[in-house]
Amino acid sequence: MNWQAVFIGMLPEHLLLAGALLLIVVELLSRRPPDGLPLALATLAAAFLAALWLAATGHAGEPFPGQLTVDPAAFAGKAVMLGLAIPVALLARGELEGPRPYLLLLFSLYGACLTLSADSFLTLFIGLELLSLPVYVLVMAGMRGPGSAEAALKYLVLGGTASAMLLMGASLLLGATGTLAIASFAAGLGAGTPLATAGVLLVVAAFFLKGAVVPFHAWAPDAYQGATVPVTAYMAAIVKAGVLLAAVRLFGEAGVPPALVAPIALLPLVSMAWGNLAAIRQSSFRRMIAYSSIAHAGYLFFAFLGAPEGRFEAVAFYVIAYGLMNVLAFAALPAGADDAAADRLESLQGLYSRRPYAAITLGIAMLSLAGLPPFPGFVAKFLIFRNVMEAGYTGIAVAGLLASYLGLYFYLRVLQFAFMGSASGETIPARRLALGASLLCLIPVALLTFFPGWLLERL
Amino acid sequence: MAEATLLNYVLWLPVLGMAALLVLPRGADAAVRGLAFVVMLLQFVLAAWLYGQFEAGVAGLQFETRLPWIADWGVYYHVGLDGMNVLLVLLTAFLGPLVVAGAVNAIRQDVKLFHAMVFFIQFAMIGTFVAQDLFLFYVFWETMLIPMFLMIGIWGGERRIYATLKFVLYTAFGSILMLAALIYLVWSLYEERGALSFAFTDLYGLDLPMNVQAWLLGAFALSFAIKVPIVPLHTWLPDAHVEAPTAGSVILAGVLLKMGTYGFMKLGFPLFPEAAVAAAPLFMTLAVISIVYGACLALVQDDIKKIIAYSSISHLGYVMLGLACFDLLGVQGAVIQMVSHGLVSAGLFFMVGMIYERCHTRDLAAYGGLAKAMPVYSVFFMVLTLASIGLPATSGFTGEFLVLVGAVSAGWAQHVAGAGSTTLVLGVMAVLGVVLGALYMLRFARLFLFGEERLPGGHAVADLGLREKAILAAIVVAVFWLGIAPAGPLAKTESGSLQFQQLVLGDAAGGAP
Numbered sequence: 001m002n003w004q005a006v007f008i009g010m011l012p013e014h015l016l017l018a019g020a021l022l023l024i025v026v027e028l029l030s031r032r033p034p035d036g037l038p039l040a041l042a043t044l045a046a047a048f049l050a051a052l053w054l055a056a057t058g059h060a061g062e063p064f065p066g067q068l069t070v071d072p073a074a075f076a077g078k079a080v081m082l083g084l085a086i087p088v089a090l091l092a093r094g095e096l097e098g099p100r101p102y103l104l105l106l107f108s109l110y111g112a113c114l115t116l117s118a119d120s121f122l123t124l125f126i127g128l129e130l131l132s133l134p135v136y137v138l139v140m141a142g143m144r145g146p147g148s149a150e151a152a153l154k155y156l157v158l159g160g161t162a163s164a165m166l167l168m169g170a171s172l173l174l175g176a177t178g179t180l181a182i183a184s185f186a187a188g189l190g191a192g193t194p195l196a197t198a199g200v201l202l203v204v205a206a207f208f209l210k211g212a213v214v215p216f217h218a219w220a221p222d223a224y225q226g227a228t229v230p231v232t233a234y235m236a237a238i239v240k241a242g243v244l245l246a247a248v249r250l251f252g253e254a255g256v257p258p259a260l261v262a263p264i265a266l267l268p269l270v271s272m273a274w275g276n277l278a279a280i281r282q283s284s285f286r287r288m289i290a291y292s293s294i295a296h297a298g299y300l301f302f303a304f305l306g307a308p309e310g311r312f313e314a315v316a317f318y319v320i321a322y323g324l325m326n327v328l329a330f331a332a333l334p335a336g337a338d339d340a341a342a343d344r345l346e347s348l349q350g351l352y353s354r355r356p357y358a359a360i361t362l363g364i365a366m367l368s369l370a371g372l373p374p375f376p377g378f379v380a381k382f383l384i385f386r387n388v389m390e391a392g393y394t395g396i397a398v399a400g401l402l403a404s405y406l407g408l409y410f411y412l413r414v415l416q417f418a419f420m421g422s423a424s425g426e427t428i429p430a431r432r433l434a435l436g437a438s439l440l441c442l443i444p445v446a447l448l449t450f451f452p453g454w455l456l457e458r459l
Numbered sequence: 460m461a462e463a464t465l466l467n468y469v470l471w472l473p474v475l476g477m478a479a480l481l482v483l484p485r486g487a488d489a490a491v492r493g494l495a496f497v498v499m500l501l502q503f504v505l506a507a508w509l510y511g512q513f514e515a516g517v518a519g520l521q522f523e524t525r526l527p528w529i530a531d532w533g534v535y536y537h538v539g540l541d542g543m544n545v546l547l548v549l550l551t552a553f554l555g556p557l558v559v560a561g562a563v564n565a566i567r568q569d570v571k572l573f574h575a576m577v578f579f580i581q582f583a584m585i586g587t588f589v590a591q592d593l594f595l596f597y598v599f600w601e602t603m604l605i606p607m608f609l610m611i612g613i614w615g616g617e618r619r620i621y622a623t624l625k626f627v628l629y630t631a632f633g634s635i636l637m638l639a640a641l642i643y644l645v646w647s648l649y650e651e652r653g654a655l656s657f658a659f660t661d662l663y664g665l666d667l668p669m670n671v672q673a674w675l676l677g678a679f680a681l682s683f684a685i686k687v688p689i690v691p692l693h694t695w696l697p698d699a700h701v702e703a704p705t706a707g708s709v710i711l712a713g714v715l716l717k718m719g720t721y722g723f724m725k726l727g728f729p730l731f732p733e734a735a736v737a738a739a740p741l742f743m744t745l746a747v748i749s750i751v752y753g754a755c756l757a758l759v760q761d762d763i764k765k766i767i768a769y770s771s772i773s774h775l776g777y778v779m780l781g782l783a784c785f786d787l788l789g790v791q792g793a794v795i796q797m798v799s800h801g802l803v804s805a806g807l808f809f810m811v812g813m814i815y816e817r818c819h820t821r822d823l824a825a826y827g828g829l830a831k832a833m834p835v836y837s838v839f840f841m842v843l844t845l846a847s848i849g850l851p852a853t854s855g856f857t858g859e860f861l862v863l864v865g866a867v868s869a870g871w872a873q874h875v876a877g878a879g880s881t882t883l884v885l886g887v888m889a890v891l892g893v894v895l896g897a898l899y900m901l902r903f904a905r906l907f908l909f910g911e912e913r914l915p916g917g918h919a920v921a922d923l924g925l926r927e928k929a930i931l932a933a934i935v936v937a938v939f940w941l942g943i944a945p946a947g948p949l950a951k952t953e954s955g956s957l958q959f960q961q962l963v964l965g966d967a968a969g970g971a972p
Binding site: 352353356367372373374378379382385386389390394397398401402404405408409412415416419420452453456457 | 485527528529530531532534569572597598599601602604605608609612613619620624627628631632635636638639642643646
């Protein structure tokens, strides 16, 4: 084992672990539950900077050959998730008490980082489990009513199903190719034998489930609605990014063979249409965002139809834009003692006249999620559909664009509430530290609006 | 050339204005209005100076800026003026200060946001006109929806939410198909040349098979036709116009609708020339249907705003007819008609807004004999009515006359050459449309201005104030300028019309007929 490679190559992970252990020690030593936020923020910032630095210097290494290797793309992905976690942690102030939620957050991020460096199905499985298990607890931790427990259980059971499918798929691939390395997935894609294809489809289904693609999406609306705002933001921005970036690593340099195009294109397409249509009928903001995330999972998995070279760029840019937009939107939401009431779309009525800054950032987030220019969501969507069309699937791309059109209405409806409704008179309290979270998102959004090329050249 | 950057100032000035608005405190309405007016006036002065410096008879772009934007994709921030857009940029900048001045009494709620949206839409509209890169064009084109959505939705009438959603969902549907066509088009260019580029000049030369051209033209044309709007895609327009605040209607009729016709001229027809020539009879037929149908609907409306709204459909039919006949005079006329309609309909919407502020109804039956109660108002109204009909010496005459001459002479040439008489018949039918135009506008003026004096509520109303007179006087001066001395604008736009004709018909047909 190369200790130097382990130390430098996994520096972001080590920092997360150190921060988490320190949190445990601090909690043990203090009489009253200490505030975990400062330590968590310092840990996240340090890990983010480490990942960014390693990505910028182009570090590559093999801490655990065959199990875990690191490369600049993996560091870039880790930097995206760790960076997005900072505003999410800021949102948690006032929602989650004590150091334990932050502990769970750091462990979940550790798992997310592992998945992006996984070289074998074992590491990938550990990473995905470590990513998901703390989130089940976090969904539960809200405990804002019986809904939270039900949502957490649903998420847990379906998440377990995804793990089972992943393991089954990996064992079938082991049978077909004789190895547990994730390269067996790429090999299985091209093999065309029934055993390998079954393995591939099971693994893809597991990722569809984790990413909330129709028909594996049923957990998302309940989990998003039942959790508290920071946890929902975490699921929408970071869990989705982790799952998708891990899928990019899994697919590697392999193209999608023609025989598998239909299943891999069809479900995301249905996901876009159904997610966008179902979102129209929601009256809860978080539930609406859940359906929106189902539609966005569809766009993201579309990226896999494109040429392998462009996949990472497309997915990474998309998850950055998408994550920023979600956190920006959640930061604008009103806080309330009665969470279910604050979550209703009607509570946004007349937001502009009461909190203009929040209304404007919420509006930008919604328009960008809808994929309207000049916001980054448009460039992200453009990149994905361009890749699909370049791969020769013109009809599929056009169908996808039409499905994305269905989503316009419900995003505009949020603007309608925020800007065109008359205020009911009562003041809506803002979330604590929401301004900081929202500025941390707004500045990158502004930069990406004017200079998307800068980031695209570097991905 | 130092002044090459001037166009960028015209384009970005509204964005600076938006930033300046952020600094002003909430509730400082007078300061907000003052700032907005000054910035818009400055934009107009700069645009007028640009227009003055624009050299007539020079093919290609002037005041060009080209900087890499998304270098990986070959996307450039590429803007410039040519004969096609120079007059439209001037029109947009001209209406800016008038919109701000016209909103002083009408907009009382969220004044800061309103002016931010005026800035935003000016930026997007001028950007759409001056963009020379397809990606940049699409970004500006779609961006326009956002301020318009808010403008109708926040400051509109009773059914504003319905109207604004209909407007956005209608136009966005066209755009999404245009986006698909855009990606396909650029990808085809890449496969042919091996380089990614979104530049108009690169895309013009692309040699596509006829069936691909037909599909792509269909996607672009749907998007543009919704914006124009061409019958039968016009149903969003009356709702949007009726519910929009005066400023929204003025921007919508004055500039936004021209995006569609400009799109046909700059992109739709020149990008897919063979398909455009083949589909010309279809476009001409739809144009004539728009002229006649719009006029017939305008004839039976009771709502004064709807009369102007439907008249827009009719007037833009002439623009489409002029473009689709590919005759130089017709194309020239189409360009003038775009500007003329921008001025006249903007003026009429201002006037409708002014009377609505006084009487709070748009029901035509509630009015009568305004000529006695409001003489100054009535004079301005009559002048704009006559300009709308196309009386000689007004801008409407220059535009419509050239379009009709172009359409009929193109039709006659085809008829003589034995290529069928469809164009000729359509041209003649369009001439009959002028009669309908006179009919509905004069009916409107007769019921509105003359007859027994009748005002809603029965109380007396004040005639126009100085601010209102100044707005209308500016428009009337511009209307007469285009009507009496069209030689200057025609000379400046001729290179654009020639370029359009050459791109569509090929070099063989270039030059004046």
